[in-house]
Every structure is written in C-alpha cells, then in structure tokens.
Amino acid sequence: MSTSVVPTREQLLQRVSEIAPVLRANAAWSVENRRLHEETVAALTAAGVFRMRTPLHYGGYESDAQTMVEVVTELARADGSAAWVVSSSLITAWALGLFPDEVQDAVFADPDVRLCATIGPGNATAVPAPGGIVVNGSWPFVSGAPNSQWQQIAAIFLDPEGQPYPVMAPVPVAELEITDDWHTTGLRGTGSVTTTAKDLFIPQERVLPVPLVLGGQSVSKRHADTPMYRAPFITVGAATTVGVCVGMAKAVQDEFFERLPGRKITYTEYADQSQAPVTHLRVAEAVMKIDEAQFHAQRLAGLVDAKCASGETWEMTERGRSRADEGAATRLTLEAAEILAAASGGGSAYTKVPIQRIVNDLQTFGLHAMMSPDVNAETYGRILCGLEPNTYYI
Numbered sequence: 001m002s003t004s005v006v007p008t009r010e011q012l013l014q015r016v017s018e019i020a021p022v023l024r025a026n027a028a029w030s031v032e033n034r035r036l037h038e039e040t041v042a043a044l045t046a047a048g049v050f051r052m053r054t055p056l057h058y059g060g061y062e063s064d065a066q067t068m069v070e071v072v073t074e075l076a077r078a079d080g081s082a083a084w085v086v087s088s089s090l091i092t093a094w095a096l097g098l099f100p101d102e103v104q105d106a107v108f109a110d111p112d113v114r115l116c117a118t119i120g121p122g123n124a125t126a127v128p129a130p131g132g133i134v135v136n137g138s139w140p141f142v143s144g145a146p147n148s149q150w151q152q153i154a155a156i157f158l159d160p161e162g163q164p165y166p167v168m169a170p171v172p173v174a175e176l177e178i179t180d181d182w183h184t185t186g187l188r189g190t191g192s193v194t195t196t197a198k199d200l201f202i203p204q205e206r207v208l209p210v211p212l213v214l215g216g217q218s219v220s221k222r223h224a225d226t227p228m229y230r231a232p233f234i235t236v237g238a239a240t241t242v243g244v245c246v247g248m249a250k251a252v253q254d255e256f257f258e259r260l261p262g263r264k265i266t267y268t269e270y271a272d273q274s275q276a277p278v279t280h281l282r283v284a285e286a287v288m289k290i291d292e293a294q295f296h297a298q299r300l301a302g303l304v305d306a307k308c309a310s311g312e313t314w315e316m317t318e319r320g321r322s323r324a325d326e327g328a329a330t331r332l333t334l335e336a337a338e339i340l341a342a343a344s345g346g347g348s349a350y351t352k353v354p355i356q357r358i359v360n361d362l363q364t365f366g367l368h369a370m371m372s373p374d375v376n377a378e379t380y381g382r383i384l385c386g387l388e389p390n391t392y393y394i
Contacts, residue, residue, distance in 0.1 A: 007048065009067040015047040016074045023078035030081055030189030031357060034182045035146040040082055045112050053090040055097050055223055059111030062228050065239040065301035076247025080361040081189030085144035087241045092117040092152050094236055096170055097229060098218045103206050107150055107170055116144045117152035121166050124155035124197065132204040133157065135197045143192040148173050151195060154210060166210035169202045186364025214392065230308040234393050235319055237370065238326040239304045242297040248362050249290045249333035255355050256340040263345065282343050289336035293329040300325040319394045320383035327376030330366045337362050
C-alpha cells in the first residue's frame with residue numbers, strides 16, 4: 001500500500017495556481033494542434049490532479065466532490081480543455097475503483113495514470129472467447145485519448161445464451177487505433193478523437209456489466225466500504241465535470257475585466273466603457289449568473305459528499321436533481337459568457353484574445369448529452385411528476 005501524503009484541498013488549489021501560467025501559455029497551441037501540449041500534461045501530472053479519484057491504496061487522494069469542483073473550476077479558469085481532460089480521467093479512475101482488485105493493480109500501477117473513457121457502446125460489439133471476450137468497433141469523442149495510457153471501453157455483449165447487454169472494460173490505449181478526427185469549433189484541445197478496436201481480446205476479469213458500474217456497485221473487496229464509492233456513476237460524473245463550465249465562465253469574466261480599463265465604446269462619446277450604465281447592467285447580470293452557477297455546482301458536490309459520508313440510499317429525486325444542477329450551471333455559465341463576449345467589442349474577435357475561444361468551448365461543453373440543460377431539466381421534471389426518468393443514465 002502507498003504511503004504517499006494526501007494534500008489538502010487548499011494545497012491542491014495552490015498547486016493549480018502555480019501551474020496556471022503554463023496552462024494559459026499553452027492553451028492556444030492546444031487549440032491549434034487539437035490536443036493538450038505535453039508541457040500542460042506534465043504540469044497537471046506534477047500537480048497531482050490526476051490522482052484525485054484514485055484509491056489511497058495506489059497513492060491516490062480519494063478527494064471529495066467539493067475538492068473536485070473547486071480544483072476543476074480553477075483548472076478551467078486557466079484552460080477549459082485541460083480541465084475537461086482531467087475531469088474525464090477522474091471519472092474513469094473512480095469507475096475503475098469498482099472493478100476487481102487485480103484489475104486495479106494493473107491500471108493503477110502508475111498512480112499518475114491518465115485515463116479516458118466512453119460510457120456509450122458506440123457501434124462496438126463483443127463476443128465470447130476462451131477466458132474473455134473479443135471486441136470490435138469504434139468510439140467517438142474519447143477525450144484525452146492522445147495523452148492517456150488506458151481507456152475504459154463499452155460494447156454490446158452478444159450473449160449466445162441470452163439477450164445482448166452492455167459491458168465495460170479497461171484496455172491499454174496502445175491496443176487501440178486512434179483516428180485523428182477531432183475537428184471542432186470548441187474544446188479543440190481535448191483531443192476527443194475516435195478510437196477503434198479490431199479483434200481485441202479482453203480477459204474476463206476486466207469485464208463488468210454496464211448497469212453494475214452505472215449503479216456504483218463495487219466488486220472490489222479492497223475498496224467495497226470506501227465512502228467515495230457510495231454514489232451512482234452519473235451523479236459522480238456530474239459533480240466531476242460541473243466545475244469545467246463554472247471555471248470557463250470565470251475565465252471570460254477575468255478576461256473581460258482585464259481588458260476593460262481604458263476601453264471606449266466606439267462610435268459613442270463614452271471614452272471609458274466602464275462609465276457606461278449599459279456596462280454596469282450587463283456585467284452585474286453576467287456575474288450574478290456565474291454566482292448562481294457556482295451555487296448549483298456546490299449544491300451538487302455537497303449532496304454527493306453528504307450521501308457518501310452517511311451511506312444513505314440515493315433517492316431518484318436526488319439523482320435527477322444532480323443532473324438538473326449540472327444542466328442549470330451549464331445554461332447559466334453560457335448565458336453569462338455570451339453577455340460578456342457581446343460587450344467585449346470587435347477587438348475581441350482576434351484569436352489573440354481568448355474570450356471568443358472560451359465561449360466556443362462553453363458552447364461545445366453544453367452540447368454534450370450529459371450536460372444539456374433542457375434534457376437534464378426534463379429528466380428531473382419527469383421524476384418530480386412521478387414518471388420514470390426515461391433513461392438509465394441517472
């Protein structure tokens with residue numbers, strides 16, 4: 001068992017503050033090259049942020065949800081793509097903590113292991129083979145794959161003795177083919193490429209049914225009683241990623257106020273934009289929206305931490321509200337960023353000014369099926385009305 005010292009939340013935030021200049025300096029390169037700069041990856045690794053949801057046994061930190069929200073928020077304040085890749089790795093690390101201990105021994109042999117994942121099977125199918133399964137198929141949107149060592153894949157297992165059902169399994173990224181197809185308008189630095197398996201054999205001990213993982217049902221003997229795992233997968237995912245949108249909105253706010261002094265409103269007599277009442281109204285509206293988004297992020301994290309600490313059963317309304325909290329945070333941060341971007345003038349269109357890039361990143365974040373404000377609100381509303389949620393991603 002590792003004897004590494006677990007940093008406090010404040011220490012992790014200090015580490016992020018120290019590497020933030022590196023992340024900001026490399027953000028434009030990451031956008032241009034559609035993957036994280038190696039210096040960014042090295043800085044994130046040195047700061048230990050990839051360890052936040054790795055079990056203590058392997059040198060991880062088992063950070064609580066509030067710590068994840070605050071750390072990911074500050075990462076996104078420096079580079080949204082870097083924050084998204086980290087959050088994706090953290091979700092995967094948490095999920096792998098549910099797998100058999102011998103599987104974890106292999107994946108977490110390096111406590112700084114970088115992970116990527118998909119929870120949807122894509123077009124992938126699996127068939128039985130002696131000692132395991134053989135998988136064929138592809139998965140799009142695999143964030144961080146170019147910088148990861150393991151991917152958690154999903155596939156439909158074609159059971160010859162029953163109905164097909166979805167399964168998950170970790171596989172080395174080196175055993176997959178990567179298609180460099182991440183040509184997008186936002187979150188370009190995440191390297192969310194397509195990966196493909198061709199006749200890939202996976203040992204049976206690495207395979208778990210998807211409903212087991214989504215339900216947070218551990219088969220690990222070593223970590224079966226660890227509080228961190230007393231939550232559903234989707235709720236953990238929401239708490240892990242919600243800081244990304246909050247941090248990016250704060251980044252737009254930071255950029256706006258940094259550029260504000262001395263800026264005039266062209267074709268008006270306002271020599272200083274900060275003196276115009278319209279500016280006062282718009283910035284107040286935007287900052288209040290960011291504050292409201294932060295409330296939803298903190299409420300979500302607080303619920304996860306409280307339920308994990310108590311071990312109480314999760315109610316369906318709590319699961320639904322967790323998704324609704326992330327959807328609300330997504331909507332509010334995008335609205336805030338668009339207000340500030342619209343008030344930033346024509347000069348903000350230059351690529352050297354990050355504002356429009358960050359807005360594009362936020363818009364892309366909001367397109368993710370698990371972050372969609374409308375879908376998440378509808379899911380919560382169905383539950384509140386006594387209906388089934390219409391999804392097993394809950």
